[in-house]
Amino acid sequence: MNNSAPSKDRIQIEVLHKIGEVLGSDSELEHSLHKILQLLEERLEMGLGTLTLPQGDSEVSIDIAHGLSPSEIERGRYKIGEGITGRVVKSGKPVIVPRISSEPLFLDRTGARADREKSQMSFICIPILLQLEVVGTLSVDTPYLDDARLEQNVRLLSIIATMIAQAVAARRTARRERANLLDENLRLQRELKERFHPSNVVGNSRAMQEVCDLIGKVAPSDATVLLRGESGTGKELIADAVHYASLRASKPFIKVHVAALPESLIESELFGHERGAFTGATEAKIGRFERAEGGSIFLDEIGELNPSIQVKLLRVIQTREIERLGGTELKKVDVRIIAATHVDLENAVAQGHFREDLFYRLNVVPINVPSLRECKDDLALFIERFAEQIAAQNGMAPCHFSDDALKIMKSYHWPGNMRQLRNVIEWVMIMKGSGEPVEKQDLPSDLLQAEPVKGDSAQVGNAQSVQTYATQIASILDVPLKEARNVFERDYLGAQLDRFDGNISKTADFIGMERSALHRKIKQLQLHSPNSNVSDNKNLKINKG
Structure with missing residues (x-):
């Protein structure tokens, strides 16, 4: 006896440690509880273990069992206060039956025990308490040795019941939080749908009515949409309306402001990266396209994309597959693309700044947002x-x-x-x-x-008038279109910069152009002298010759 007792205590400690690991794992609670009942039988000779987790006030049934058939589990039903299990649920106190055969309150509804076994087996039923509330019961059959051993088993099972109670509490909290998050998510989705519904795009003018009509036609489809218009015209609001009026409204809507991202990060942001893809990439990261799975992605200022990213975006549109930076695996994506730009993409294509094939892929359904x-x-x-x-x-x-x-x-x-x-x-x-x-x-x-x-002359302000340009047409009839366009852009931008005393910010705002794009255009057309200091706050020396 002296040698066996420490061994039994050690086994119980090991079982408690293992149960703690099981309950602390990521497994579903039901799977963890099955594992606990299995441990009790294999390590401590506690068989036919059952767990009840009452949901109502009138009946107790077996929720989880080890060693019972489905039909035996189905028969294990008790009213509150009925039999041993029902009494434990009602009183919140453990019940010990030293010998099952001699206890009239033991109903054996499951029919899982032979008569000869009942005389040799004890039955222990422990309440699972959570803040003095009975949230379930834990019961086992165990061979009868003596009353002291029964008391020891009751103490052990009470500890296990407490551990299970904490796990049940955590599950209840998680369920409550999930339900609250789901309710909040549904509420926010309703608010977004109401806020960005096409009916909120107001306007009675012909130009605005045309936009609203196009939104209503294109939204239910998966067609790629290209929003075109000056800066500040509300292209993002139109993109919202297209997404939230579509069949993808309940899925993610991911927005990417291309011009705001450093060129070195655009590929990683759009397509994601694998761990070690570059210095500082200590872990893998999913890109915006993967985050938009099942929904839509809004690529604002698409005209600012550099050529290398244009190639990769074209492939995504063609194949609906992305490859993370530093990776080799192609991932399918189900994403609707909505793009926007204030840039004259046809001109950008003609000048070699924007890929023609990408332009046609994006320009499936163009929507011109009026100024x-x-x-x-x-x-x-x-x-x-x-x-x-x-x-x-x-x-x-x-x-x-x-x-x-x-x-x-x-x-x-x-x-x-x-x-x-x-x-x-x-x-x-x-x-x-x-x-x-x-x-x-x-x-x-x-x-x-x-x-x-x-009148319409306001769109060019103090720039050279239409009549003046008409008189100059004859002088450029013999030159290619690209050169003629450069002549116009040089004169037009030069006049606008003169008008605003060379202030880049004011000029860009007035003509509806991003400052970065205007800087590039000034450099391309050589509108400033090599020694001039071009900035948003200093005057620009114009070189028209």
């Missing part, structure tokens, strides 16, 4: 919508713009389009306060001091 200058009749409607949005975000009442204020705003050329309009409205509302009427004098000074826009 604000083309939608002046919708200006009051845009102002009202922006005022409502800004008011809701800042907890204030929307402002009403007077007729005089609207007249000034309609006469302005709006080089920054919708983005600039929204910023102006937000500035005015913050300066005026909640619900205050907006008069002409409340507008920003740059609107009040700007020259009124008259």
Whole structure:
């Protein structure tokens, strides 16, 4: 006896350690509980183990068992307070039956024990308690040796029941969190659908109605969409409307602002990379295309892509497969592509800056997003919508713009389009306060001091007039189209830069061009002298000759 007792204690400690490992693993709880019952039989001679996890208030049934057939498990049902198991659930206290054959409360509903076994076996049923609430029971059959050994087994099973209770609590918490996350996800999806539904793309002008009609036609398909228009016209809002009106609305919508990414990181961001692909790549990373699986990806400022990435993007569009940087495996992707640009891609193709085959792959369904200058009749409607949005975000009442204020705003050329309009409205509302009427004098000074826009000539401002160019046509009739285009661009950009005293930022905003693109165009057309200092804050010396 002296030699066997320490051995038994050691086995129990080993079993508790193993049970801790099982419950701490990533396995499903049901699989872990099966493993625990198996351990009890194999290491401690505790057979026919069962676990009940009551879900209601009226009945207890066996949820997990070891050594019982499906029919025996099905028969193991008890009302609360009925039999040994039902009584443990009701009282929250353990019950020990030293000899099963002599206990009338032991109902043996499962029928898994022969009569001869009942006289030799004990039955132990332990409550699984969670904050004094009975969340289940743990029961086993064990050979009867003596009362002391039974008490020792009860203590061990009570420890195991406590460990199981903690695992059940963790599962309940995880289920609750998953349910909350699912509810929140569904709520956010509903909000996104409502916020970016095509009906939120407002406008009664012909140009805006054409955009809305195209969204309604293209959204249900998987066709690639190319959004074209000046900076600030709301191309991203149109992309939102296309995605959230599509069959992919419940799937990811991943946005990539190409111009904002360093060239050295674009490939990794789009397609991902494997561990060790470059210095600092300490672990693998999935790219934006993989993150958009099943949904859509929005490639903003696609015209800024460098040639090497253009080749890889073309392959993705053609094959719907991506290859991570540093990897060799091709991965299939199911992604709808929506691209946007303010760049004249046909011109970029002609000049060799953009691949012609990629252009045609992207230009399946082009949507031309009009500038604000083309939608002046919708200006009051845009102002009202922006005022409502800004008011809701800042907890204030929307402002009403007077007729005089609207007249000034309609006469302005709006080089920054919708983005600039929204910023102006937000500035005015913050300066005026909640619900205050907006008069002409409340507008920003740059609107009040700007020259009124008259007709279509506003799009070129102080640049050389259409009539002047008409008189110069004869002088370029004998040169190729590319050279003629360069002549026009050189004169046009030179005039615009003169107009804004060489300020790159103001010129780019007015003509609807990114500053980086304008810098490249200036260098390409040699609009500055080699010694001039070109920057966004300094004047530019123009060289037109």
